[in-house]
Amino acid sequence: MITVAADGSGDYISIQEAINHIPEERSEPTIIIIKSGIYKEKxxxxxxxxxxxxxxxxxxxITYDDYANKTFPNGEPYHTFHSYTVFIGGDDISVKRLTFENTAGSxxxxxxxxxxxxxxxxxxFQDCKFLGHQDTLFTGPLPPKPRERASFxxxxxxxxxxPVRQYYERCYIEGDIDFIFGSATAVFQDCEISSSGGGWITAASTPEKVEFGYVFIRCKLTGEAAEQSVALGRPWRNYAKVAFIDCWLGSHIKVEGWDRWGEREPIDELAFIEYGSIGPGADNHGRAAWSKVIARKEADRFAAQNILAGHDGWNPVSDEQPxxxxxxxxxxMSSYAPSYYPRLGWGQVLGWFFDHNVxxxxDAASGRSSKSFIDEGRLAAILNRIREDDYLLIQFGHNDQKPDEERHTDPQTSYLDHLRQYVEGARAKGATPVLITSVQRRSFDEQGTFTDTHGDYPTAVKQLAEEYDVAIIDLAAKSKELFMTWGGEQTKTLFLWLTPGENxxxxxxxxxxxxxxxxxxxxxxxxxxxxINEQGLPIARLIRR
Known part of the structure; x- marks a missing residue:
């Protein structure tokens, strides 16, 4: 183990010194601890x-400021591939909690x-940051040959x-033009991909016959770029492969999603894929015709462990069962397809608040009550899958109020009887049930006075929570307070209120x-x-901070 500290308190003051100290023939892991500081070194x-x-x-x-237009003493330009702040060419390397930045500018x-x-x-890489503008992160190897000059x-x-494999977990990557590019098979899981200006997020050069290129899993696409100014990617070579799986896409993402880079790549060789996209940029109605939105069954193969296994079974993902x-x-609470956007259920975005361990x-479904959810076998399906240490969040009441026989329950009798089945079923499997009172409707009269429309149902949930000593989130009270704070007019932005032609x-x-x-x-x-935080539930430790 080696310690690097910029203030001189470690074994070395520069990271490169520490690297140089490692014997060339060493095959055992070397751990280099890098203390807080700014390390200006290439x-x-x-x-x-x-x-x-x-x-x-x-x-x-770790910061540096070389750039493509800079020249060597002989007058030759650096070009792209001499401009790096850090070059990693060895194998079996892991990096945690570091920032790599290039401050050269636009x-x-x-x-x-x-x-x-x-x-x-x-x-x-875990919990790292990559900061730059154009071409922030290059994932080798180089393509077979350059297009515009004799050499790269x-x-x-x-x-x-x-072929090389790379894994980026909970990382933050920022740039504007082609700022994630190259030929690696690389998985980006639970990362934030931030566009600082208009351009393209990816420029993949996936080699021919390689099954996976870039795969983004549960990533959040954010940034300061203008609305409709950023494409998900364009192909740097003929066989480019990029997939976004269960990602949140901001309004900066273009409706067409993808670009062909001047139509110089044959579309029949490209594999630009989405599944489960949500957010303002997720509407796939206008996506490029040659891109593809896949079904759940096909999306299952886009798991990090499957993508990165290779011939040696490499698995950088934590062995802990989430x-x-x-x-x-x-x-x-339920989830909606992009064709319903901007309509979302709150359960559809809940996962973004937790780290990769959750x-x-x-399984929420439109129109269901505590009764019909059970009658249709939906609770049984959950209880068949739920494991010890999992959680079951339960929110019913909206449709229990409906008068039809299939859904109606009485708040003092059948409503409680049905909710008991959820609580007892979860506990029988060693899981933790959490009761949630029904979220409020937007219900203001002409004078701006808020009206609670849920009657005795929230009170019944509280009664059951006390009876079973089960955690409860009083969402009825919390949402009422939120809506009253925002007021009748402003709360329209929280609900599905759209003018003709707006969407x-x-x-x-x-x-x-x-x-x-x-x-x-x-x-x-x-x-x-x-x-969840107020109830002190153990899962609170896995909330992203």
Whole structure:
């Protein structure tokens, strides 16, 4: 174990010194602890079996400012592949809690400027940041040959091309033009991908006959880029493969989603894929015709362990079995296809508040009451899958009020009888039930006075929580307070209120005081997270901070 500290309190004051100290022939892992500080160095790692561990990505920063338009003493430009802040060419390297940045500036001024050039196999990053503008992160290897000049230049020029695998978990990657590019098979899981300006997120050069290129799983696409100014990707070579699985897409994502880079790549060789996209940029009605939205069955193969296994079974994902949050409820909680956007249920976005150790299984369904959910076998399906240490969040009441025989329950009798089946069923499996009172409707009179429309149902839930000593989130009270604070007019933004022509999914407009807009779903999910914290549930430790 080696310690690097910029203040001189460690074994070395520079990371490169520590790397150089490792014997060339060493095949055992070397751990390098990097204390907080700003390390201005152009870092080159050719050795393998190294673990770099920073104190925090916020405070442990490796920075440099080379760029493509910079020239060597002989007048030759650096071009893209000499511009890196860090080059990683060894294998079996893991990196945690570090920031890599290139501060050269905008590509319009300095050209490409890499924060990281990663060209090793079995490389993993956790809780790291990659900051730049154009071409922030290059995931090697280089394509077979350049298009516009005789050579690529850089540390891997002329090296044999080999397949490499990389894994990025809970990382933050920022840039504007093609800022994640290259030929690696790389999984980005639970990352934030931030576009600082208009452009393209990916430019993949996946080699021919390689099954997976870039796969983004549960990532959040954010940034300061203007609305409708960023494409998910464009192909750098003919066989580019990029998939976004269960990702949240901001309004900066273009409706067409993908770009063909001047139509110089044959579309029949490309594999640009989405599944389960949500958020303002998720409407796939206008997506490029040659891209694909896949079904759940096909999406199952896009699991990090499957993608990265290769011939040696490499699995950088934690062996810990994630905790599953099962959601049983009605349409205010359930998930909706992109064709319903901006209508979202609060359960649809709940997973974004937890780290990778939590998976949300949203089994809520529109129109169901505590009774009909059971009668249709939906509770039984959950109890068949739920495991010890999982959670079951239960929110019914909206449809229990309906007078029809299939759904109606009495708050003092049959409603409680049905809810007991949820609580007892979860506990029998060693799981934790959490009762939730029904979220409020938007219900203001002409004078702006709020009216509670749920009658005795929330009181019955509280009674049951006390009877069984079970955790309860009083969402009825929390949402009432939220709506009264916002007021009658402003709360329209939380619900599905759209004027004619405002949204292509609702051309005639809509005024819905029950179902939420994307903004409303996020606000209600925040209240549920607040309740989880207040109840002191163990799962609260897995909430993203």
């Amino acid at each position: 870092l080159e790692i050719y050795k393998s079996h190294i673990h770099l561990i920073g104190e925090s990505a916020e405070t442990t920063i 590509g319009e001024v300095v050209g490409q400027a890499l924060a990281a050039y990663v060209d090793g196999d079995r490389i993993s 230049g850089g540390p891997r020029e002329g090296f044999p091309i080999r 905790i599953t949050l099962y959601l049983a409820g009605d349409s205010t 998976v949300v299984s949203n 292509a999914n609702y051309p005639e407009g809509v005024q819905d005081d029950t179902h939420f807009s994307a903004e409303g779903a996020w606000e209600i999910a925040k209240l549920v997270i607040q309740g």
